[in-house]
Amino acid sequence: MSASRPTVHWIYAHPQEKSFNARLFRDGVDALSRDHDIEISDLYAQGFDPVLAGPDLGEPLGREGNVVDLMDEAYAAGQLPPDVTEEQRKLAAADLVVLQFPLWWYGPPAILKGWLDRVLTSGFAYGPSDPETGLPLRYGEGTLAGRRALVIVTAGEDERSIGERGVSGDLDSLLFPLTHGTLWYTGIEPLDLHVVHDADGLDAADIDRESARLVERLAGLRDESPSSPYRRLRDGDYHGTRALRADLLPGRTDLGIHRVPVD
Numbered sequence: 001m002s003a004s005r006p007t008v009h010w011i012y013a014h015p016q017e018k019s020f021n022a023r024l025f026r027d028g029v030d031a032l033s034r035d036h037d038i039e040i041s042d043l044y045a046q047g048f049d050p051v052l053a054g055p056d057l058g059e060p061l062g063r064e065g066n067v068v069d070l071m072d073e074a075y076a077a078g079q080l081p082p083d084v085t086e087e088q089r090k091l092a093a094a095d096l097v098v099l100q101f102p103l104w105w106y107g108p109p110a111i112l113k114g115w116l117d118r119v120l121t122s123g124f125a126y127g128p129s130d131p132e133t134g135l136p137l138r139y140g141e142g143t144l145a146g147r148r149a150l151v152i153v154t155a156g157e158d159e160r161s162i163g164e165r166g167v168s169g170d171l172d173s174l175l176f177p178l179t180h181g182t183l184w185y186t187g188i189e190p191l192d193l194h195v196v197h198d199a200d201g202l203d204a205a206d207i208d209r210e211s212a213r214l215v216e217r218l219a220g221l222r223d224e225s226p227s228s229p230y231r232r233l234r235d236g237d238y239h240g241t242r243a244l245r246a247d248l249l250p251g252r253t254d255l256g257i258h259r260v261p262v263d
Contacts, residue, residue: 006222007037009094013101013112015044020199020207021102021154024214028098028152031215039090043111048083050114055081056121072122080121087119091144096221097188099178100152102199106174116182125186133234136241138185140232145187150221151179152214154199162197171195176255184230191226228259 010029014021025042032038041048054061058074074080080088091097101108120126125144128137137143155162155171162168171193172179179190194217196202196210231237231244238244249257 005035005037006095007039007093008032008096008098009039009041009090010098010100011041011043011112011115013043013099013109013115020196020202020210021100023207023211024152024154024196025100027211028100028214028218031218036096039093041087041090041115043115048087048111048115050111050118052114052117056084056118068122072127075121075123084118084121087115088121088124091119092124094147097147097149097183098152099149101154103153103155103171103174106168108178116178120182120186130234135233138187138233139180140184140187140189140230141234142187147188148221149179149183149188149190150194150217151175151183151190152194152196154196156200157197159197173255180230180255180258189226189229191221191224228262231258231260 010025010032012021012025014025016022029038029040043050052067056074057063057065057067057070058077058079063070071080078085099108099112101112107113126136126138126142128142129135130137130141137145153171153175157166157168160166162171162174164170168174175193179193183190194214202210233241237248244257249261
């Protein structure tokens with residue numbers, strides 16, 4: 001990771017060049033490039049293949065075994081496909097990871113899910129254990145620890161329908177598999193979501209306002225921390241690697257229990 005100008009890996013997943021997301025992408029990259037080194041993964045533009053298949057599992061093709069173990073062996077042997085190793089290079093060099101996408105069927109587009117499947121291999125993104133505690137170096141620890149992530153998501157619904165009591169569910173909970181189960185699992189600390197609501201109905205003035213809001217957010221990222229960070233596995237809040245201790249937030253079962261309470 002860079003010791004002077006921070007390095008950003010911006011992962012962008014939207015198929016239309018003239019979309020609102022494309023405007024945010026261009027303006028955001030331009031703003032950060034003033035004092036950051038930026039590498040981009042424009043997944044649709046570069047034709048990234050989201051399908052995890054035989055070549056991802058190493059040589060010889062078709063060999064038997066657990067998919068995770070085969071990818072771990074392929075990574076260790078330098079046998080991963082070139083498009084995957086290039087994405088791993090970008091991610092390994094980053095101080096900050098930006099993931100930008102529209103909310104489709106209450107989750108990221110398939111191309112981004114496929115990027116996660118293929119790029120975050122065992123051995124590269126997770127796998128080792130702490131030799132002292134025996135705990136896996138995950139959920140705040142591990143090979144990608146020390147990096148932060150900003151998730152930028154556009155949603156077609158308003159804050160009521162996709163809010164805490166909304167018919168579509170709470171957005172933080174909907175994206176828990178990404179922020180906690182993927183980013184935090186591999187050691188990357190997610191910042192608070194950057195959400196644009198009613199993205200399908202914005203007029204020109206609204207688009208300008210949202211672009212300016214994103215640029216303002218990006219300008220303060222160096223000093224930003226999550227408002228309610230996730231719990232670390234190493235801190236003893238869980239029974240081994242399984243479940244939150246019964247004495248912590250008793251009676252609650254919502255996903256918010258995995259965040260450190262804010263006084």
